Amino acid sequence: METLKSARGQIPNALSLPPRWLHMYSDFITKNQSSVTQIESALRSLTYIIPGRFRDAELASESLHSSIQLLSMYHDTLLTRAIAKLPGMPRQQSPHNRYTKFWIQKSRFYRRVATLLAMIQYTELLWEMMAKRKGERIRWRVVVIIEVVKAVCRLCLLRITSSRPLVTPALPEREVIPEEETPTSDEEDEYLLSEEEAPVRPLQKKEYKMKRTGLSLPSLPNPGDISSYLLSKVLTADDIKAPNALLNKVNGSAQFAEILHILQPVIYAIAMSRSKDKKNWQPWLLGLSVEYAARQLRKDGLRTTALEREQWGKRGWAMGWWAMRGAFYENVTKGFLHRTSEKLPSLISGVLDDYLYLWDGYYFSTSSN
Structure with a gap:
């Protein structure tokens, strides 16, 4: 009986451990943001340098890459919550x-759909690799399904935001969380120097926290850099706009263009799945024509905001990926890259050959959506 009672008493303690561990992990990420970001960048760079893809171990390598991306997304969520709880003056944020x-x-629905879309984008190549092991027919079926799910998510985001253009990424x-600075021994020694010998430093090193309100006053600038400090504090028209006014609503031909932009990957994936010849120009021309038509229908107007210009710039650069897809890649780019690989040093050509292996065999390796 005593053993049974002790076992029952240990159950609540065991159940409380996972939330406690998650809380400790969240505190660790919040307090060591810079170190965590450096580790993530190093691991992500490693998967880029060795696209792993070691051919035989491509599935394991891509699993590692997808896991790093998903973990980084979870860290972003933790850091966003930590920043929202920080006291002090409102912090300047990017329009995005x-x-x-x-x-x-x-909208809770927006958060869920945007999170699902990000998770699919981080794992889509992994799903394609797994499907390819069961045959080309299964592989293309999975590719089309993934593109359809992504298109449905984007249409939902378009609906939730009242027909405002999509932003990339949706999250x-x-x-950066401002870190508290502690005075070092060198800084303490400076108080012993004369005013002429001491280096020029900001008049106020730390933020002053007001006792009653809990708000923090920002630190004063360096006397030798006042102009750039004042320019950084100047408010623009977008800074005083309501967040939902940073993007204009689309209607008419512009709304049709946005829907066409969302459906373009689905149309191209279906065309590629039905084409038996990789060098066939029809799927490539169809996909590029749909994207070009969407871009022409949605031309920049006089009321274009800075965030809209930023997003349209990203879409413009993303069109460069068409040089790495379909018939254009098979007939033009592929031969050029293989000839270039033969002329490069062995170390660089080895990395390039690994990427060529991906570009030759996988649809999502050159996807920009």
Whole structure:
């Protein structure tokens, strides 16, 4: 009986361990943001340098890469929550983060759909690799299904935001948490120097926290850099806009263009799945024509905001990936890259050959959506 009672008493303690561990992990990530970011970048760079893809171990390598991306997304969530709880004056944010944070806080459905879309984008190549082991027919079926799910998610985001253009990424990007600075021994020794010998430093090193309100006053600038400090504090028109006004609503031909942009990957994937010849130009021309038509229908107007210009710039650069897809890659780019690989040193050509292996055999390796 005593053993049974002791076992029952240990059950609540065991159940409380996972939440406690998650809380400890969250505190560790929040307090060591810079170190965690460096580790993530190093691991991500390693998977890029060795696209792993070691051919035989491509599945394991891509699993590692996808896991790093998903873990980084979880870290972004933890850091966003930590920043929201920080006291002090309102912090300047990018238009993209202001816009996405507004919709995440306003709509729980937006947050769920945007998170699902990000998770699919981080794992889509892994799903394709797994499907390819069961045959080309299964592989293309999985590719089309993934593109359809992504298109449905984007249409839902378009609906939730009241027909505002999509932003990439749909979730806020990582922000830096201001770290508290402790005086070092060198700084303490400077108090012993005369005013002429002491180096020029900001008049106020730490933020002053007001006792009653709990708000923090920002630190004063370096006397020799006042102009750039003042320029950084100047408010623009977008800074005083409401977050949902950072993107204009689309209607008419512009709304049709946005829907066409969302459906373009689905149309191209279906065309590629039905084409038996990789060098066939029809799927490539169809996909590029749909994207070009969407871009022409949605031309920049006089009321274009800075966030819209930023997103359209990203879409413009993303069109460069068409040189790495379909018939254009098979007939033009592939031969050029293989000839270039033969002329490069063995170390560089080895990395390039690994990427060529991916570009030759996988649809999502050159996907920009």
